[in-house]
Amino acid sequence: MITTECRACDMSVDLDRKALVKQYGASLRFVELRRRLAVGCEKMICADGQDRCQTRFPCLLQTNLYFEGSTSDE
Known part of the structure; x- marks a missing residue:
């Protein structure tokens, strides 16, 4: 299972x-x-062009996986 959450919503x-692999590859x-x-x-792209969506995958932190470009200091 992949846990997904959005604090803003x-x-x-x-x-x-x-199922995700089957649907998206x-x-x-x-x-x-x-x-x-x-x-x-509506938070994904605001009028000022900023991405304020807070969708994240807490399961990645639990397994010590990070997004591209992130560091372990974050």
């Missing part, structure tokens, strides 16, 4: 990893999955 959902990155999950969210 008070949303939390567990997604089936195998094994090469889908978490950054892309985040955008797909937030389609239609």
Whole structure:
């Protein structure tokens, strides 16, 4: 299972990893999955062009995995 949550929208959902791979393919990155999950969210792209969506994957932190470009100091 992949846990997804958004603090801004008070949303939390567990997604089936195998179903995601079947739907989007094994090469889908978490950054892309985040955008797909937030389609239609008014916080994703605000009028000023800033991404204020707070969708994240807490399960990655639990397994010590990080997004591209992040460091262990974050």
